Amino acid sequence: MDRYSLNARIYPVVIFYMPAIILAVLFLLKFDNYIHLFTSFGIVGALSYLFSQLGRDGGRRKERKLWRSWGGAPTTQLLRWSNNEINVNIKKRYHNKLSVLCPVDDLPDPAYEQANPVESDEIYQYWTKFLISKTRDTQKYSVLFKENMNYGFRRNLWGMKTYAIWLILILMVGTYGYYWLTIKSINPTIYPMEFLIAEVILLVIFFFWIFVINKNWIKVPAFAYAERLLEATEELD
Numbered sequence: 001m002d003r004y005s006l007n008a009r010i011y012p013v014v015i016f017y018m019p020a021i022i023l024a025v026l027f028l029l030k031f032d033n034y035i036h037l038f039t040s041f042g043i044v045g046a047l048s049y050l051f052s053q054l055g056r057d058g059g060r061r062k063e064r065k066l067w068r069s070w071g072g073a074p075t076t077q078l079l080r081w082s083n084n085e086i087n088v089n090i091k092k093r094y095h096n097k098l099s100v101l102c103p104v105d106d107l108p109d110p111a112y113e114q115a116n117p118v119e120s121d122e123i124y125q126y127w128t129k130f131l132i133s134k135t136r137d138t139q140k141y142s143v144l145f146k147e148n149m150n151y152g153f154r155r156n157l158w159g160m161k162t163y164a165i166w167l168i169l170i171l172m173v174g175t176y177g178y179y180w181l182t183i184k185s186i187n188p189t190i191y192p193m194e195f196l197i198a199e200v201i202l203l204v205i206f207f208f209w210i211f212v213i214n215k216n217w218i219k220v221p222a223f224a225y226a227e228r229l230l231e232a233t234e235e236l237d
Helices: 003-016 018-026 035-070 074-079 088-101 110-115 117-134 142-159 161-183 193-211 215-235
Strands: none
Touching: 003 018, 003 142, 003 161, 018 161, 018 193, 035 074, 035 142, 035 215, 074 088, 074 117, 074 215, 088 117, 088 215, 110 117, 117 215, 142 161, 142 215, 161 193
């Protein structure tokens, strides 16, 4: 398994399954029949691969909508003359270099961009795809690769947000239902301490998914990756 798949696809799934893993530690290890443990890990292993794909697909499917909510893809925004995140002289150097490396019919200067915003963005997207194709060497562009993994990790985790919330809710209700049926009482105050610990931890994880895993959380590594990608322009011949 390559580093990108591990960091950007598998690790989000591990976090996704964290509530179930916590319940396993609290309850499953108390069973005498350890075959249940190994069976569970086998099932989790198979589901991990499935949800890594669902997370990837979900993240990529929502990516363009996410970019539109930001005002465009990060690299496209940084290449715009109307964007002030990059020093104008550095941006001019990027434009000049890219126009040589990847020529276009109309070089977008500030006036052209203002008059033709859609066409300008298409050129910036074209240049971005060119840069991505020329920077696939993970050793040479190691910093860029790390930023790409950071972005992929957060995007794919965000892609699984709906599934994760439903999983936590099901586990919370299921845990309560288990003790309700076992103790024959709807009063949670008489349930064992494991119940309270499990419910509190699941609630904390629930709020983590609700309030931390959001668009702004993805935005930081997304723009960091875009900046590193543009910096790679200087190294291309």
